[in-house]
Amino acid sequence: MTKRSYADYHLSDEIKRALAVLKYETPTEVQGEVIPLAMENQDLVVKSQTGSGKTASYSIPVCEMIEWEEKKPQALILTPTRELAAQVREDITNIGRFKRIKAVAVYGKEPFTKQKVELEQKTHVVVGTPGRVIDHLERGTLDSDQIKYLIIDEADEMLNRGFIDEVEAIINQLPLNRVTMVFSATLPKDVENLCHEYMKEPIHIEIESTGITADTIEHFLIEVKEEEKISLLKDVTVVENPDSCLIFCRTKENVDTVYSELEKANYSCERLHGGLEQEDRFAVMEGFKMGNFRYLVATDVAARGIDIDNVTLVINYDVPMEKESYVHRTGRTGRAGNKGKAITFSTQFEGKFVKAIENYIGFEIPTIEAPSHQDVVSRKVIFEEKLNSRRVVRNNKSARINQGIMKLHFSGGKKKKIRAVDFVGTIAKIPGVTADDIGIITIHDQMSYVDILNGKGSLVLQAMENATVKGKKLKVSKAIK
Numbered sequence: 330m331t332k333r334s335y336a337d338y339h340l341s342d343e344i345k346r347a348l349a350v351l352k353y354e355t356p357t358e359v360q361g362e363v364i365p366l367a368m369e370n371q372d373l374v375v376k377s378q379t380g381s382g383k384t385a386s387y388s389i390p391v392c393e394m395i396e397w398e399e400k401k402p403q404a405l406i407l408t409p410t411r412e413l414a415a416q417v418r419e420d421i422t423n424i425g426r427f428k429r430i431k432a433v434a435v436y437g438k439e440p441f442t443k444q445k446v447e448l449e450q451k452t453h454v455v456v457g458t459p460g461r462v463i464d465h466l467e468r469g470t471l472d473s474d475q476i477k478y479l480i481i482d483e484a485d486e487m488l489n490r491g492f493i494d495e496v497e498a499i500i501n502q503l504p505l506n507r508v509t510m511v512f513s514a515t516l517p518k519d520v521e522n523l524c525h526e527y528m529k530e531p532i533h534i535e536i537e538s539t540g541i542t543a544d545t546i547e548h549f550l551i552e553v554k555e556e557e558k559i560s561l562l563k564d565v566t567v568v569e570n571p572d573s574c575l576i577f578c579r580t581k582e583n584v585d586t587v588y589s590e591l592e593k594a595n596y597s598c599e600r601l602h603g604g605l606e607q608e609d610r611f612a613v614m615e616g617f618k619m620g621n622f623r624y625l626v627a628t629d630v631a632a633r634g635i636d637i638d639n640v641t642l643v644i645n646y647d648v649p650m651e652k653e654s655y656v657h658r659t660g661r662t663g664r665a666g667n668k669g670k671a672i673t674f675s676t677q678f679e680g681k682f683v684k685a686i687e688n689y690i691g692f693e694i695p696t697i698e699a700p701s702h703q704d705v706v707s708r709k710v711i712f713e714e715k716l717n718s719r720r721v722v723r724n725n726k727s728a729r730i731n732q733g734i735m736k737l738h739f740s741g742g743k744k745k746k747i748r749a750v751d752f753v754g755t756i757a758k759i760p761g762v763t764a765d766d767i768g769i770i771t772i773h774d775q776m777s778y779v780d781i782l783n784g785k786g787s788l789v790l791q792a793m794e795n796a797t798v799k800g801k802k803l804k805v806s807k808a809i810k
Contacts, residue, residue, distance in 0.1 A: 333361045335389075338368065343427035344393050350730050351423055357382030362534045363510075364390055372531040373510045374524050378656065381536055383512050384420050387480050392425035394478070395453045402448075402471065404478040405503070406456040407496060409486040411436040411607060412614070412630065417482065418456045422769075423730045427782070429769050430454065435461045435471070438607040445470045450771055451749065459487070459495035466502050476503050484513040484520045493519055500527050514653065545663035547670045550683065550694045555676050558646060559590050561699055565672060566596075566624070567712040568700040571642035573617075576626045577658045579647035587646060588626045597716065598624035618727070623716070629654050645673040648682045652689035734768060735786020737793070739777045740804035747772065751799040752779050759792040761785070778808055 333356045335348050356364065359377045366373055367390035377383050391404045406421075408414045418434035425432070433447045435457035441464065448455070448470050455462070455471060465471035479500065481487065487496055500509075509528045513520055524531055553561050566574065578584045581602040588600040599613045599622050610630070617625045629649065640662045649655050655673075662669025673694065675683050687693050741747050749770040756779070757764045766789075768780030781789045786807070793805040 338364050338389075340389070340393055341428065344389065344424065347424050347426050347428075347730060348389070351726050352729070353385065357386075359383050359534070359536045360386040360389070362536070363387065366532055366534075367391075367508070367510065368393065370394075370508045372508060372528040373534060374516070374528070374531045375510065375512045375534045375536070376514070376516055377512060377534075377536040378514050384417055384482070385424065387482075387510055387512070388417070388421050388424050391454065391478055391480070392421060392428060392430050395425070395428075395430060397429060397453070399453070399475055400451040401475040402452050402455045402473070403475050404454045404480065405462070405473070405476050405499075406454065406480040406482060407459055407462065407487070407499065408456060408482045409458065409490050409492060410630075411438065411458060412610070413483065414456045414458055415611060415614075418454075419727055421454050421456065423726055425453070426730050426768065427765075429767070431769050431771070432456060435465055436607075437461050441468075441470075446773065450773075459492045459499060462499055463495055466499065473503050477507050479503055479507055479509045481509075481511045481523075484511050484523070485515045485517055488517055488519050493523065496523065497527075545668055546659055547668075548659065548692075548694045549670070549672045550675055550696045551672060551699050552696060553674050553676060553699065558674055558676075559587070561674060562587065562591075562644065562646060563594060564700045564705045565644065567705050568708050569642050569670070569672075570708060570712045570715055571670075572623070572715075573620075573640045574624050574642040574644065575640050575658075575661050576624060576644045576646050577649070578626065578628060579650065581628060583647060584626050584628055591624060591626065595716065596624050597622040598626060601625060601627040601630060603628065603630050629657065639667060641667075641669060643669070643671045645671070648673055648675050648679040648686070650682055652682075652686045655686045656690065733782060733784040733786075735781050735790070736808040737779045737781060737786065737790060738806050738808040739779065739793075739798070740775075741798065741801060742773045742775050742777045744774050745799075745801055745803075747777065747799055747801070747803075752777065755796055755798050756781075756789055756793070759789060759796075761788060762792075 335345065335353065335356060359375065359381045363373060363375060363386035367387060375383065395403050406417055408417055414434045414436050418432045421430060421432040430453045431451060432454040433452050435444045435455060437458060437460055444465065448465065462471065466473060481496060487493060511524055551561065576587060578587055581604045584600050584602045588598060591598045599616060601610055601613050616622060643659050643662045645658060649658060659671035662671060683694065749772060752770055753764055753767055756762060756767055762785050766781060766783050766785045768782045771778045790805060790807060
């Protein structure tokens with residue numbers, strides 16, 4: 330097979346530029362199959378494992394085909410979890426950054442009015458969980474008239490969570506002349522029925538799951554007694570001394586126990602599970618991405634929602650009971666072409682789960698010895714040095730694409746009859762600044778936000794202190810993130 334490149338897909342310069350900054354160099358297999366057909370507005374049913382690059386396979390064509398001028402949403406992406414919705418919104422924003430694509434995520438456990446205000450803005454893409462999307466449709470806060478693209482992501486997981494009726498109810502409120510794409514790791518009967526009923530001669534794409542786990546990941550198993558797991562965890566982390574590590578537990582209780590043990594031992598760590606408030610969960614994920622701490626102890630809630638380029642080690646403190654979870658968990662490392670390592674702790678009672686995982690991934694996980702006392706002692710000093718230093722994040726996609734971007738706050742909005750074009754007209758006249766340096770513009774009733782790209786923020790800030798927008802003098806300041 331000849332190596333493809335993103336240059337083959339006739340993408341606009343803005344999208345190509347974003348892909349270059351995000352270090353998307355060679356399309357993955359699923360991207361190579363999906364992008365050309367999606368660009369031809371084909372309905373697609375795609376069977377592909379998580380971690381295969383599927384989010385970009387639909388995000389790239391959607392960002393490319395969206396008309397920037399249209400104010401109403403043109404694409405609706407349904408996801409089974411809030412974490413995935415937030416992740417997809419971030420991916421769309423990153424890929425569409427230089428085209429100024431505005432994506433909004435809507436999900437439960439977050440104030441409805443906050444989302445309503447966002448949806449009143451010009452919005453190109455809405456990403457959401459089925460329940461909250463229905464809420465917005467029923468209350469008239471999400472206008473579906475211009476939806477040209479419907480993407481159902483992780484359709485099998487939608488089914489597992491009992492969302493399939495809600496998905497049908499949403500489909501019935503969308504325009505008929507739309508493109509529909511369904512992505513799923515497996516294709517249960519209900520998902521197939523959904524596709525046949527609501528899609529126009531969909532093309533089926535199946536990405537072979539021979540490499541169900543990425544070949545950039547090394548897998549190991551250590552046999553251990555339950556009561557010795559904590560001390561084994563400490564020994565393994567000292568010897569491996571990872572830059573960034575995810576530790577997965579089966580239950581919230583185990584997460585809390587492991588977290589408090591590591592905290593007592595002065596590890597730079599945080600925890601993540603379904604018992605935490607949604608806001609706290611997002612704050613923890615964001616902190617992990619930014620490198621504020623090195624170790625994250627989590628239940629499977631994090632296995633689908635974290636896309637970080639440089640997790641160097643995944644530890645399965647408990648063997649996952651579902652074989653698919655093993656792939657989701659270990660797929661958090663070895664991303665973006667980096668090498669990764671996954672170490673699973675197995676007690677004698679968990680042997681049957683390990684066997685099921687091995688049958689599923691198609692190879693036996695090699696068993697290794699626990700680190701020797703001598704190894705631990707000899708690595709202790711280097712481990713403690715790293716423990717006390719801040720983690721350096723070299724590869725955070727969002728940080729890369731947001732480099733050189735300054736968000737400006739203006740003290741005027743809709744009430745002063747100010748529109749996005751008024752900002753573009755004024756800012757683009759500043760010497761040394763062009764319309765290409767202006768990013769996403771968000772206009773509220775009393776205030777507005779404008780992203781300035783390419784390191785031109787300070788220049789625009791200075792110039793706008795003495796300029797008027799639509800003849801009105803507005804206060805301008807650097808927005809607090």
